[in-house]
Each structure stands twice: as C-alpha cells, then as structure tokens.
Amino acid sequence: MTEVPFVDRHVGPSPAERTEMAEVAGYDGVGALIDAAVPVRIRTDRPLDLPPALSEVGALARLRELAAGNQVLxxxxxxxxxxxxxxxxxxxxxxxxxxxxxxxxxxxxxxxxxxxxxxxxxxxxxxxxxxxxxxxxxxxxxxxxxxxxxxxxxxxxxxxxxxxxxxxxxxxxxxxxxxxxxxxxxxxxxxxxxxxxxxxxxxxxxxxxxxxxxxxxxxxxxxxxxxxxxxxxxxxxxxxxxxxxxxxxxxxxxxxxxxxxxxxxxxxxxxxxxxxxxxxxxxxxxxxxxxxxxxxxxxxxxxxxxxxxxxxxxxxxxxxxxxxxxxxxxxxxxxxxxxxxxxxxxxxxxxxxxxxxxxxxxxxxxxxxxxxxxxxxxxxxxxxxxxxxxxxxxxxxxxxxxxxxxxxxxxxxxxxxxxxxxxxxxxxxxxxxxxxxxxxxxxxxxxxxxxxxxxxxxxxxxxxxxxxxxxxxxxxxxxxxxxxLDRSMIPLGSCTMKLNATTEMEPITWPEFAQIHPFAPLEQAQGYVELIGELESWLAEITGYAKVSVQPNAGSQGELAGLLAVHGYHAARGESHRNICLIPSSAHGTNAASAVMAGMRVVVVKSTESGDIDLDDLHAKIDKHRDALAAIMVTYPSTHGIYEETIADVCKSVHDAGGQVYVDGANLNALVGLARLGEFGSDVSHLNLHKTFCIPHGGGGPGVGPVGVREHLVPFLPNHPLRPEAGPETGSGPISAAPWGSAGILPISWAYIAMMGPDGLREATEAAVLAANYVAKRLADHYPVLYSGRGGLVAHECIIDIRKITKDTKVTAEDVAKRLIDYGLHAPTLAFPVAGTLMIEPTESEDRAELDRFCDAMIEIRREIDRVASGEFDADDNPLKNAPHTAASLLTVDWKHPYTREDAAYPVPSLRENKYWSPVRRIDQAYGDRNLVCSCPPPEAFES
Structure with missing residues (x-):
C-alpha cells in the first residue's frame, strides 16, 4: 500500500473541498484566488529549490541517520x-x-x-x-x-x-x-x-x-x-x-x-x-x-x-x-x-x-x-x-x-x-x-x-x-x-496555530537529540551540525536570504538579532549615528520594544483607513530623519491581514535614504513558495518556527526565532564565545545562552519542511490564504471585515469589526470572545491590532467541517446579538454578557436570568454530544491587579 503524502495529512481541506471553498469566495479554483490576492510585484519567478518530499516513514528514517551522528556520553x-x-x-x-x-x-x-x-x-x-x-x-x-x-x-x-x-x-x-x-x-x-x-x-x-x-x-x-x-x-x-x-x-x-x-x-x-x-x-x-x-x-x-x-x-x-x-x-x-x-x-x-x-x-x-x-x-x-x-x-x-x-x-x-x-x-x-x-x-x-x-x-x-x-x-x-488544538481550532490572528504533527514531534525525545550537552565536543554532535546546516540552508532558500542563524530562541530575540545586525552594518560603514527606526502603527508590540533594546529611537508611521502604510506620512518621516534613518520594521503581509501593493516602494524609499528594511516574519506562512522576502526588498527578518514551521506553541513557548539576512549583513549575525562555529567572528555576540539556541526542537521544523517538500510548502500557503478568504466571505454578511486588499480579498487572516455592534447593542468583542467558549471554541485574537475587533486566522490545517463549525458559531452569536438589539434579550443580562457559563452556574436552584439554561449551555444541537465546560466564569481582571497574588494561595484563602 502506498503511503499517503504528508501534505494531505497536514492540509485540512481535501482538494475537492478547496475547490468548493474557492467558489464560495468567488473564484474558479484556488489558483485563481491566489493570483487575485497576491500582488504580482512580490511573486517569485522561481520555484523552491528544496529536496523532494519525504514520506513520514522516510523522514523518521533520515532523522535516525542524523541522530546516529550524535554520541550520547x-x-x-x-x-x-x-x-x-x-x-x-x-x-x-x-x-x-x-x-x-x-x-x-x-x-x-x-x-x-x-x-x-x-x-x-x-x-x-x-x-x-x-x-x-x-x-x-x-x-x-x-x-x-x-x-x-x-x-x-x-x-x-x-x-x-x-x-x-x-x-x-x-x-x-x-x-x-x-x-x-x-x-x-x-x-x-x-x-x-x-x-x-x-x-x-x-x-x-x-x-x-x-x-x-x-x-x-x-x-x-x-x-x-x-x-x-x-x-x-x-x-x-x-x-x-x-x-x-x-x-x-x-x-x-x-x-x-x-x-x-x-x-x-x-x-x-x-x-x-x-x-x-x-x-x-x-x-x-x-x-x-x-x-x-x-x-x-x-x-x-x-x-x-x-x-x-x-x-x-x-x-x-x-x-x-x-x-x-x-x-x-x-x-x-x-x-x-x-x-x-x-x-x-x-x-x-x-x-x-x-x-x-x-x-x-x-x-x-x-x-x-x-x-x-x-x-x-x-x-x-x-x-x-x-x-x-x-x-x-x-x-x-x-x-x-x-x-x-x-x-x-x-x-x-x-x-x-x-x-x-x-x-x-x-x-x-x-x-x-x-x-x-x-x-x-x-x-x-x-x-x-x-x-x-x-x-x-x-x-x-x-x-x-x-x-x-x-x-x-x-x-x-x-x-x-x-x-x-487537540480539542478545537485556535483561530488566532497573527499566531498561526496549525497542526504540530506527531511525526514531527517524535524525534525530540530520542536520547540522541535530547541528551547532548550544548558544550559537548563538536565531533560528538555531528548529527546536530548536519541537521542545523540543512535547516538553515532550507530556510535561506525559502526566504531568499543569503544566510540564516537559528540561535535566537524566540521571535523577540530574532528581532533583536536582526536589528543588531543592522546596527553593526551601519557602524562598519562609519554611520553608527543612524538610530531611527520607523515602525507602522499596526506593528507587533515586540517591534517597538526590540528597536529600543537595540539602541534605536522609534518613530511611528501612520496607517491609512484601508490598513496600508500611509506613504505620504512615510515619505515625510523619511525626509525628516534621512541622515539618521537606520531601518524600517514592517510586517508582511501586514498585521491588518492584507498584501500591501506598495511594499516594494516602501523598501526602495527606505534604501534610497540609506536605511535597511526589516520585515517581521510572523506572517511568512502567507508567502512560502509564493514570494521571497529577500527578493522584493527586505534585508533582514526573523522567522517564527513556532508558527510557520510547526513548532508547537506550548501554552506560551517554546519558540525559535531564526534571523535571516542578505549578504551584506551576514558578517553581523550572532556568534558565541564557546562555539566559534556558531557564527561569524565579526558578529554581534550571542543572543542566547546556547550556541544554537533551542536546538532540541529544530528536528520538528526540519521534519515539516522535509515531509512537505517544495510543492507541499506552496500548497500549505495557498490553503491558508484560501481558508482566511473562505471564513471572511462566510462572515461578511454578519460582521464587517475591516480591511481587504485586491479584489476585496485578505491574506492569511481577516479582522472583523465589532465596534458598531457595540455602539448599537453594548455587546463587545470581548463578549463575543467569551461566548465562543460556550460553543467549545477558542476565541480569535481580541482587540489587536485594532481595539473592538477580532482577528481570525484559520490556518491551512483545519478541515472544512471545523471551519464551518467556527463560522456557524459566529453566525449564531450574531443572531444572539440581534436578539439583544430587538429587545428579546436584555441588554445587560443575556448569554453574551454572562458568558462563559459553567456547569455550576447552570445547576443553581435560583436561576434568575431572563434567558433559558438551554440558551446558555446548548446554543447549537451538536454541543449536546460534545460539550466543553469552562471551569470558571468570566474573570475579573482589575481585581487581580488591585490585589496582586502571584504564588499559590493557601486553600483557606478562598473559603469565604
């Protein structure tokens, strides 16, 4: 029997479902949707030059060979x-x-x-x-x-x-x-x-x-x-x-x-x-x-x-x-x-x-x-x-x-x-x-x-x-x-929560990978050296950069490493006075914080109403700070979930002023196989292996944030005093305590790329963009989609706007997020990058049935909001304002709410077969900050 290709295990919707989803979004097939969504100016003209996809059995066999190159003393x-x-x-x-x-x-x-x-x-x-x-x-x-x-x-x-x-x-x-x-x-x-x-x-x-x-x-x-x-x-x-x-x-x-x-x-x-x-x-x-x-x-x-x-x-x-x-x-x-x-x-x-x-x-x-x-x-x-x-x-x-x-x-x-x-x-x-x-x-x-x-x-x-x-x-x-993820999709925008395949995870507990000291003689870690070398070269090919370092052990550390490389480059040219970092208002919070840690001064660039970088404001800021401009940090596709048409112009404007372009790689999952960062104008990026390349989020970590650079920045990548092999002698110094950072989880991303192969990686990107547009289309009649790009399309995520709903009904984006818990679903990203909104990223790994379960829940919640608007539900005492509902709150003898227990617990029939019960009701955030307790309280502390 022929083994099913791994890409068919990783990508949720079947080929037939993808065609149907594209039709719902208004396009005759996935290819047509991608051609309409992704700007021609950023598209790469060459396919990924990566080894052909391995089967799951083949990938494990190859990892066994690499593991055998490590000696466990x-x-x-x-x-x-x-x-x-x-x-x-x-x-x-x-x-x-x-x-x-x-x-x-x-x-x-x-x-x-x-x-x-x-x-x-x-x-x-x-x-x-x-x-x-x-x-x-x-x-x-x-x-x-x-x-x-x-x-x-x-x-x-x-x-x-x-x-x-x-x-x-x-x-x-x-x-x-x-x-x-x-x-x-x-x-x-x-x-x-x-x-x-x-x-x-x-x-x-x-x-x-x-x-x-x-x-x-x-x-x-x-x-x-x-x-x-x-x-x-x-x-x-x-x-x-x-x-x-x-x-x-x-x-x-x-x-x-x-x-x-x-x-x-x-x-x-x-x-x-x-x-x-x-x-x-x-x-x-x-x-x-x-x-x-x-x-x-x-x-x-x-x-x-x-x-x-x-x-x-x-x-x-x-x-x-x-x-x-x-x-x-x-x-x-x-x-x-x-x-x-x-x-x-x-x-x-x-x-x-x-x-x-x-x-x-x-x-x-x-x-x-x-x-x-x-x-x-x-x-x-x-x-x-x-x-x-x-x-x-x-x-x-x-x-x-x-x-x-x-x-x-x-x-x-x-x-x-x-x-x-x-x-x-x-x-x-x-x-x-x-x-x-x-x-x-x-x-x-x-x-x-x-x-x-x-x-x-x-x-x-x-x-x-x-x-x-x-x-x-x-x-x-x-x-x-x-x-x-073992219970529900996690549709968090900007935080790709995709499949972490068991085959990818299996090798990290093998002794040949788990039991190697970071400062063991390097001849005892040749398997690691080979795996790291292959992974860094694959990531360079995917991004279009000259070199990648996997040392940064989080995206935040990758950002810092990239900005230090920019600083080193300017200093080597006698321009260490360049310290202005332009950052769009929609950027991740880490961008601004990282710039300050790298010794730079942040200047914010406005966004237009359509979500793009405001080019007039950008040019004005460049003109004002031209002699001191160090870099711009942009996220692409943008944090607003769109492919900005002007990215190449942004890059050129900054380069003409002597600055460098940092593209935050958080949304690389919308580019792999379709575009390369280094080809459309970026000089440096960090990549989130815990997002695009399948390292699991672990409840808030571990992460790996490799930094990739074009040729002129290679001499300024991180190095390490105890391992000269870990980076260039002229480098910025170590970003992490260990020479190759969190090396123990690199087999996960290696396995993902090896099993997907060049065609599978592109297919995953296309499926992610398709899923986001499918969700946006299904929800558009019920919630406004805040930003869109060419043809009204989004990239890999979409933002739905709850602000007018809140004005009309007092139902907030937080109420919607908490009500989703009653439906057994994790909420999208709340209030980022725009307050009063929800940012949804479905990823390529969720099948159509799960996407529909989420969309159906959101549509049913909109019907509940309409019942508030019509006066059928009380404006202050309704299933949304009181969500989530615990089993204990429903079993109380004295039920005082004007809606039924059934409305609270089982808003859709399927929940009777598979119900997640929140262990607590909505948490009082302000109380916790006013009464700060950050260690285990004694049991009697809450007896009253």
Whole structure:
C-alpha cells in the first residue's frame, strides 16, 4: 500500500473541498484566488529549490541517520546544563501530550486554568527556593534572564548609580557574553571583576553574582551584597535552584533579583534548549518585572481564578516603553519543571541535591587522595581540580570511559555531578586521573553557616501527588480545564496555530537529540551540525536570504538579532549615528520594544483607513530623519491581514535614504513558495518556527526565532564565545545562552519542511490564504471585515469589526470572545491590532467541517446579538454578557436570568454530544491587579 503524502495529512481541506471553498469566495479554483490576492510585484519567478518530499516513514528514517551522528556520553561539563531524569509520567503526559504542547498563550484565561495553575506552581517554586516574594512565569534561558535582570536593575536603581553594571568573574561565561551583547546598544558599560576580594572602585547601578560560582565554589555573598547596597546598587544573584534546597536563599542574604534556569528540574539538555529560565524579585519592583506573570483573581461568582497579571506593563501594550520585548516565555518547559517539583516535593528535591553533592564530595576526596589539588573546599556539585600539564590527558582518559569533563584552561579541569551521576561515573572520573578505586562516601563540602534552615514548597500541592496514579490524575485534571488544538481550532490572528504533527514531534525525545550537552565536543554532535546546516540552508532558500542563524530562541530575540545586525552594518560603514527606526502603527508590540533594546529611537508611521502604510506620512518621516534613518520594521503581509501593493516602494524609499528594511516574519506562512522576502526588498527578518514551521506553541513557548539576512549583513549575525562555529567572528555576540539556541526542537521544523517538500510548502500557503478568504466571505454578511486588499480579498487572516455592534447593542468583542467558549471554541485574537475587533486566522490545517463549525458559531452569536438589539434579550443580562457559563452556574436552584439554561449551555444541537465546560466564569481582571497574588494561595484563602 502506498503511503499517503504528508501534505494531505497536514492540509485540512481535501482538494475537492478547496475547490468548493474557492467558489464560495468567488473564484474558479484556488489558483485563481491566489493570483487575485497576491500582488504580482512580490511573486517569485522561481520555484523552491528544496529536496523532494519525504514520506513520514522516510523522514523518521533520515532523522535516525542524523541522530546516529550524535554520541550520547555522560556529561559532567556543567556550566549551567546538567543531566536530569524526567519522570515518565511527566514525559508522556506533558512533553509528549498535545493537550499541553498545542495550547496557546493564556490570553483567554477562562479556558487556560490548567496551565495557569501549573505556572502558578512554577512561580511558587521559584519564589520559595530563591526567598524572594514574586517570580514570573519563566524566561528564555539563564543568560537572557540575567540580561533582563541587568535592564531591570537599571530601571529601578536610585539615580546617581551611573550606567555601569558589575559582573563577578565567576559568572557563567556564556551569561557574561549575552550581557555584553545586550548592554552595548543601551550604552551600559559591563565591568567584569573578582568580587571575592571586595568591590572595585567606581559607581555602578547593579552587581551580578553566581551562586554557586561557575568554578563550583560556594561562598558567602552576604558581605558583598551589603557592600553593594551601601553604594546604591541592585544585587542580582544567578542561583542554581537545586543547590538552593541545601543553601541559604538569595533573598535571605539581601538579593534584590534572582535569575537562573530550571533545566535540571526534569528538562533534557536538548543541545542547549529549550529550557525555562526564571526571575524572582524583592517586593516593590514586581511591576517592573519582565515577561509573563500569573496572578490570582476571582470570577463573576467570586470563585478563585487565575489570569495573566499586570499586562499593561508588557510589550504588546506599552510597545517602546515596555519592560522587555519578550512576547512568550518557555511555558511548556516551565510546566515540566513545576511538575518535577510537585512530583518530588521538598524532601525529594533535597534528597536529589544531597545525592548530587555526595557524589561531588566523593570525587573531591578521591582526587585529594591522589595528591591532586582541589581548588575549592566549599562546593555543591562542581569540583575544580588543578592538574598542570595533564588537562588533555585527563579529559581524554575520561572520554575513553564515556564521560565528558570540562577543560577549563591549560591547568584546570571542571567536574560537575548531577542527578544522573552514579558510583560508576565517579569511579570512571577518578580512573581518568589515575586512581584504581573510588573512595567511600565523603563528608559535606557545604559551609555550615550557609546551610539552608528555612522551609520551602510548603503549599499542599507539593505534598499531595507522590504516587504516579495521583500525579497522572492531577495532570489530566489540569489538562481538562483547557482548550488546546487537540480539542478545537485556535483561530488566532497573527499566531498561526496549525497542526504540530506527531511525526514531527517524535524525534525530540530520542536520547540522541535530547541528551547532548550544548558544550559537548563538536565531533560528538555531528548529527546536530548536519541537521542545523540543512535547516538553515532550507530556510535561506525559502526566504531568499543569503544566510540564516537559528540561535535566537524566540521571535523577540530574532528581532533583536536582526536589528543588531543592522546596527553593526551601519557602524562598519562609519554611520553608527543612524538610530531611527520607523515602525507602522499596526506593528507587533515586540517591534517597538526590540528597536529600543537595540539602541534605536522609534518613530511611528501612520496607517491609512484601508490598513496600508500611509506613504505620504512615510515619505515625510523619511525626509525628516534621512541622515539618521537606520531601518524600517514592517510586517508582511501586514498585521491588518492584507498584501500591501506598495511594499516594494516602501523598501526602495527606505534604501534610497540609506536605511535597511526589516520585515517581521510572523506572517511568512502567507508567502512560502509564493514570494521571497529577500527578493522584493527586505534585508533582514526573523522567522517564527513556532508558527510557520510547526513548532508547537506550548501554552506560551517554546519558540525559535531564526534571523535571516542578505549578504551584506551576514558578517553581523550572532556568534558565541564557546562555539566559534556558531557564527561569524565579526558578529554581534550571542543572543542566547546556547550556541544554537533551542536546538532540541529544530528536528520538528526540519521534519515539516522535509515531509512537505517544495510543492507541499506552496500548497500549505495557498490553503491558508484560501481558508482566511473562505471564513471572511462566510462572515461578511454578519460582521464587517475591516480591511481587504485586491479584489476585496485578505491574506492569511481577516479582522472583523465589532465596534458598531457595540455602539448599537453594548455587546463587545470581548463578549463575543467569551461566548465562543460556550460553543467549545477558542476565541480569535481580541482587540489587536485594532481595539473592538477580532482577528481570525484559520490556518491551512483545519478541515472544512471545523471551519464551518467556527463560522456557524459566529453566525449564531450574531443572531444572539440581534436578539439583544430587538429587545428579546436584555441588554445587560443575556448569554453574551454572562458568558462563559459553567456547569455550576447552570445547576443553581435560583436561576434568575431572563434567558433559558438551554440558551446558555446548548446554543447549537451538536454541543449536546460534545460539550466543553469552562471551569470558571468570566474573570475579573482589575481585581487581580488591585490585589496582586502571584504564588499559590493557601486553600483557606478562598473559603469565604
């Protein structure tokens, strides 16, 4: 039997359905619709030069070949990456479960209560372990978390602290370099110094300390913290969470901010990611905290409910004045780490830490018995040993025994133990140094004065699920509260929520991909090198760029990398004064925030009533800022969901003024196979692999945001101090802590492109554009479609305008979004890019039946609105204003609403067979911000 081509599994509507959908949109076939919608000026004149499509079986076979090029040795390298054991119940039921990995960022909190609770557990875990009261819902990795802490410290430090940030010399080397990359465009000077001998002279607004240090040493940081505070500086501590189960918490010795990674809490190496970074802060600066923050609020019945808190500080609202450009976090990995803590509990975590420390102590004792010099007598998991002239010999000897050690310099070797370290590993390490037998258990190397005495993880959730049965049911209970792609289409505009095929996902948990340390010898990662090389070249071919770097581990980081490349290009030409970035008013909030982080000044360009860039305003702004123009950032197709006819003219106008053109790749799924960014005038773009190229959204991350550039910008792509192969020597520095970012999920996008092939990729684009126009056409008689392009067509998404409906009936776009929950559907994007609207992106993966289910629901909701308009439904007490309806709210004895329970629960007959019940009613957003609670409240807190 011939295997069905993968494209037929990925694209939802059948060929016959696509023809019928095109006819509904008014065109004789898909090709005719595409020719009418996509401007001729941007169309490419050559097909994609990619390998022919592989079958699913063939793609897995090829990935097995690539995986075989990686050698899985026992890693004892450390440097912030450690071996860990992912409990099977978490591996199977979170990481490999589409109920968790296909969910979207919880902007609609009523249908996100499960993952929000898991993230609240994460925040509680981080807050408890670090001893600081408020933690966010994760950051991208430790290096970027430290860089975010630097800018946070700069914002909150008392005036007079200057623009200098002090970094201890024993901070992780990759963290130091990420900080330098981020500091340079902001005019912040980074000074690296050994603070163990005291603080250097001069003013500085913040200090970064590592605890334990990169060398492994554990030292008392209280004195240096007090000295820094005495000089008006904020203290940031990069802390190992597992070590904090045994060591005094940073908050207990006065730290203002703690950062780090939760990787060793059950998240595999993945050759560097994805891993959930963390940040927690002292009281008083939580409103300056970057990234997502989950808070506790109440719903319409006064019951406890979770939601994203303090959103007005974030980039999608505050734009260039935001606390950060981070749009998503690493939610899926944060959920894994939080569940690791839930499953093990405080005693289990402490037991793991004691075992890790015990193995490190045995290594140290064995080395001292050999006469080797152990540099530090106080350590947690990492032993630094001095072996003059013998480093190569020792490292080679360990490698012959299947163990990777860290050669620090010509005379020193680092040995890091972790949860996976066994007695056999300890013996192998010592034999590499010349020992014959491993020593018995050794005493503790943790100073008694630094031992932790305070309790942590005291909330009941960290004590209730020790058995696998209980843990399994807890995970299922949370999953059932949410709407993810396994339950419904997620028609979010600007956030392509398409199929994440099981075949694409399968390889990421193979040990050959999951268990490779990012700083393992490169000859042990040749499979990764080949896969990354192929993927980067394929992405370059698809976009028309000369080179692509996959290092940025989120779209926001790709934006920053691209803008830094632009800055580097201008500086190399003696034009570093160019710092104006033009941004259309409709742009993503990350664009403006990224421009500020890249040291640029944002100038907004108006949009016309039709949604296009206002060319008159553009030319006026170019003329005004011609000598200082650095770049323009545009999204194409536009955020208004249309192919703008003037994009080539926009590019030419900016180039004529000496600027560069940045095209945000968020909507690349409307171009692949039809047009190439680099061919119609763009110089640089980031690409969202978690959108166009099928990496799942994971409830708000992981993401990958590769940056692609034309030839003249190649020398300014990101590089990495620990991996010269990761980028050009002249590059901007590292954007992420790991050389190739979140490499562990790149097999997903590789598999997608390999299985789709050149024809399938184009077919997917055409199907996405078709689906958007089909939905727009079906809804046009019921809701105004706000913007359209040629022939009244849209691109891959459409915006429906609720503003007149609101004026006439008081029914808002939010009411429509919440009512869709009663229909078992996730809402479209609410109030972006225009307030009072809904932006719908159906993607190519939804079949016609699901598209019709959504359209039918929207049409039925319009009928409900008409009943409000006619007076049949009360204007203030109707199914839309009270949506969503929980089962409990319908079962009340005292039903007081003027509409029936049946109207509330079963507006269409199909819901009687398959009904999603919202776990909470509409959430009071303002209450949650006025009464900020960002960690697990005690059960009795809501008894009243």
């Amino acid at each position: 026992t890693s004892m390298i450390g440097l912030g990456y450690y071996g860990t054991i992912t409990p099977g119940v978490i591996l199977r039921n979170v990481l490999e479960n589409p109920g968790w990995y296909t969910a979207y960022t919880p902007y609609q909190p009523e249908i996100s209560q499960g993952r929000l609770e898991a993230l609240l557990n994460f925040q509680t875990m981080v807050s408890d372990l670090t001893g600081l009261p408020v933690a966010n819902a994760s950051l991208l990795d430790e290096g970027t978390a430290a860089a975010e802490a630097m800018t946070l410290a700069h914002r909150v430090a008392p005036r007079g602290g200057g623009d200098t940030f002090l970094v201890d010399a024993d901070v992780l080397p990759q963290t130091i370099e990420v900080i330098r990359t981020r500091a340079l465009p902001l005019g912040i000077e980074v000074v690296v110094a050994d603070t163990s001998a005291g603080l250097p002279e001069g003013d500085f607004f913040g200090v970064l300390l590592q605890y334990p240090g990169a060398s492994g040493v554990v030292r008392d940081l209280a004195e240096v913290t007090e000295a820094a505070h005495g000089r008006g500086a904020q203290v940031v501590v990069a802390a190992d969470l597992l070590a904090l189960t045994l060591l005094r918490a940073p908050g207990e010795f006065g730290a203002d901010i703690a950062v780090g990674t939760t990787q060793r809490f059950g998240v595999p190496y993945g050759f560097g990611g994805p891993h959930a970074g963390y940040m927690s802060v002292r009281d008083g600066i939580q409103r300056q905290l970057p990234g997502r923050l989950v808070g506790v609020s109440v719903d319409a019945d006064g019951d406890r409910a979770y939601r994203l808190a303090l959103q007005t500080r974030e980039q999608h609202i505050r734009r260039e004045k935001a606390t950060s450009n981070i749009c998503t976090a690493q939610v899926l990995l944060a959920v894994m780490a939080s569940m690791y803590a839930v499953y093990h509990g405080p005693d289990g975590l402490k037991g793991i830490a004691e075992r890790v420390h015990g193995q490190a102590s045995r290594v140290a004792a064995g080395l001292e018995a050999l006469g080797a010099e152990v540099v530090h007598q106080a350590f947690f998991d990492t032993v630094l040993v001095r072996v003059p002239g013998r480093v190569d010999e020792v490292v080679r000897g360990a490698r012959e025994r299947g163990i990777n050690l860290r050669p620090v310099d010509a005379d020193h070797v680092g040995i890091s133990c972790d949860e996976t370290t066994t007695d056999e590993h300890v013996a192998g390490v010592l034999r590499a140094f010349g020992a014959e037998d491993a020593p018995p258990a050794a005493g503790s190397a943790l100073p008694a004065a630094l031992r932790r005495e305070s309790e942590f993880l005291t909330h009941p959730v960290f004590h209730a699920h020790r058995s696998e049965t209980s843990m399994l049911r807890y995970l299922r209970r949370l999953q059932d509260k949410d709407i993810a």
